[in-house]
Amino acid sequence: MINNLRLKLIGATMLSLIIVLSIVDGVITYSTYRGIIDDADAVLALLADNGGSFPERIDDLPGDNLLSPDTNRHQNDILESPELEYETRYFTVTFNNRSGNLVSVNTGKIAAVDSSAAVEYAESVLEKSSTKGFMDDYRYLVNIGETETTVVFLDCARNLTTFRTVITASLGISVAGLVMVLILLIFLSGRIVKPFWENYEKQRRFITDAGHDLKTPLTVIGADAEVLEMDVGENEWITDIRNQVSRLTDMTNSLITLSRMEEPEPQYQMIDFPLSDIVEETLEEYRSLAKTQGKNLSGSVQPMISLCGDEKAIRRLLAVLLDNAMKYSDENGTISLTLEQQRGSIRLSVFNTCPYMPKESLPHLFDRFYRTDESRNSQTGGYGLGLSIAAAIVTAHKGKISASTTDEKSLLMTVTFPS
Numbered sequence: 144m145i146n147n148l149r150l151k152l153i154g155a156t157m158l159s160l161i162i163v164l165s166i167v168d169g170v171i172t173y174s175t176y177r178g179i180i181d182d183a184d185a186v187l188a189l190l191a192d193n194g195g196s197f198p199e200r201i202d203d204l205p206g207d208n209l210l211s212p213d214t215n216r217h218q219n220d221i222l223e224s225p226e227l228e229y230e231t232r233y234f235t236v237t238f239n240n241r242s243g244n245l246v247s248v249n250t251g252k253i254a255a256v257d258s259s260a261a262v263e264y265a266e267s268v269l270e271k272s273s274t275k276g277f278m279d280d281y282r283y284l285v286n287i288g289e290t291e292t293t294v295v296f297l298d299c300a301r302n303l304t305t306f307r308t309v310i311t312a313s314l315g316i317s318v319a320g321l322v323m324v325l326i327l328l329i330f331l332s333g334r335i336v337k338p339f340w341e342n343y344e345k346q347r348r349f350i351t352d353a354g355h356d357l358k359t360p361l362t363v364i365g366a367d368a369e370v371l372e373m374d375v376g377e378n379e380w381i382t383d384i385r386n387q388v389s390r391l392t393d394m395t396n397s398l399i400t401l402s403r404m405e406e407p408e409p410q411y412q413m414i415d416f417p418l419s420d421i422v423e424e425t426l427e428e429y430r431s432l433a434k435t436q437g438k439n440l441s442g443s444v445q446p447m448i449s450l451c452g453d454e455k456a457i458r459r460l461l462a463v464l465l466d467n468a469m470k471y472s473d474e475n476g477t478i479s480l481t482l483e484q485q486r487g488s489i490r491l492s493v494f495n496t497c498p499y500m501p502k503e504s505l506p507h508l509f510d511r512f513y514r515t516d517e518s519r520n521s522q523t524g525g526y527g528l529g530l531s532i533a534a535a536i537v538t539a540h541k542g543k544i545s546a547s548t549t550d551e552k553s554l555l556m557t558v559t560f561p562s
Contacts, residue, residue, distance in 0.1 A: 149336045153328045160324055164317045172310055179302045180282070184275065186231060187284035190295045195235035195249055197228045232298035236265035237291050246291055253298060265294040357395050364388050398528065411453035411539060418450040418457065418489065422482050425461040429469065438472060442480040448489060450560055452540045463533045464556055468495035484562065491558040500554050505546045509534040
C-alpha cells in the first residue's frame with residue numbers, strides 16, 4: 144500500500160510537471176512562430192506596396208493603403224533599421240491579370256533562386272486559394288492589383304532554422320529536466336513516505352502481536368465457559384459468552400491473516416492448479432447452504448482453466464465472495480458465479496441480489512470494518528474484514544477486484560487474474 148502511495152506521488156508530480164512544461168513550451172513555440180510570421184508579413188506587405196522594393200525613407204510609404212494602422216506601425220519599426228534592405232532576401236514575380244502572361248521576374252535580391260525557379264514557385268502559389276503562406280522556407284504574399292498580380296517571396300530560412308533549433312533545444316532541455324526530476328523524486332519520495340511506512344509497519348506489527356496475545360485469554364475464557372457449563376448446566380449467559388468468544392476469535396484470526404497478507408513478501412506457494420475444479424468444488428459446498436436458506440445458487444464454470452497461485456488462498460477468496468453473497472442477499476435471492484477465460488486474463492464474477500446497495504458505498508466495500516448496513520451486519524455476524532482479505536489475496540496474485548451495481552438492488556463482484 145505504501146509503495147502504491149509512493150508511485151501515485153511520483154506519477155502525480157511528473158504528470159503535473161509535464162503539463163506545466165507542455166504549456167510553457169507551447170506558449171513559447173507559438174509566440175516565437177507567430178513573431179516570425181508577423182515580421183515576415185510586415186516586410187512582404189511593405190515590399191508589395193512599393194512595387195517589390197524597399198522605400199528609401201518612411202515618408203515614401205503610401206499614406207492611404209489597404210494595410211491596417213497596426214501593420215503600418217510595425218513597418219515603421221522595421222524601417223528604423225538601416226540594414227533591413229541588405230539583410231533581407233526576397234524575389235518577386237508579376238503576372239498580367241487578363242492574359243495571365245508573365246510580366247516580370249525580380250531575383251536580384253536572392254542568389255538561391257533563379258528566374259525559372261521563381262516562376263515555378265509563383266505558379267504553384269497561384270494554384271492555391273490562399274493569398275499568404277509558406278512555400279518551403281519562403282513566406283509569400285499575393286498582391287492582386289487592377290491589371291497585375293504580384294507574388295512576393297521572402298526568404299525565412301534563417302529565422303525558421305533558428306526557430307527549429309530553439310524548439311529542439313527546448314524539448315531536449317525539458318526531457319532532460321523531466322528525467323532529472325524523476326530521479327530526484329525516486330530518491331526523495333522514499334524519504335517522504337518513510338514516516339508513513341514506519342507508522343504502517345508499527346500498526347501492522349501491533350495487530351499481529353496483539354492478535355497473538357489475545358488468543359490466549361480467548362482460549363482460557365472459552366475453556367472456562369465449558370467447565371462452568373459442565374458444573375451449572377447450559378444457560379443463555381454461558382451460551383452468549385461462548386458465542387462472543389467465537390466471534391472475537393474469528394475476528395482476531397482474520398486480522399492476523401490480513402496483516403500477514405499485507406507483508407512486503409507474503410508467504411504464498413505459487414503453483415499451477417486447476418482453478419475450474421476448485422470453483423466447482425466450492426460451488427457444491429455452498430449449494431446445500433443456499434437450499435436451506437431458500438436462495439437460488441447457480442454457476443457457469445468454463446472447464447480446463449488453470450491458474451498459477453496459492454490454492455489455499457484462492458479457496459479462501461472463493462469462500463469469502465460466496466459467503467458475502469449468501470449473507471447479504473435478500474430472501475429468496477439469486478446468487479450466480481461465473482468463471483471464464485478471456486484474452487490475456489481469467490475473469491471470476493459473483494452476482495447476488497440484495498435489498499439495497501447504494502453506489503456511493505461501492506468504493507468502500509474493501510475497506511476494513513466497513514459496513515453498508517450496521518443493523519443487518521449485526522444480524523449476519525459480519526464484521527467487515529472478509530472483502531479486505533479478498534482484496535489482499537487478489538492483489539498478491541497481481542489481479543484486480545471491483546464491485547459494481549446497475550440498479551442498487553444487486554451487487555456484482557468481479558475478479559480478474561492475468562493468465
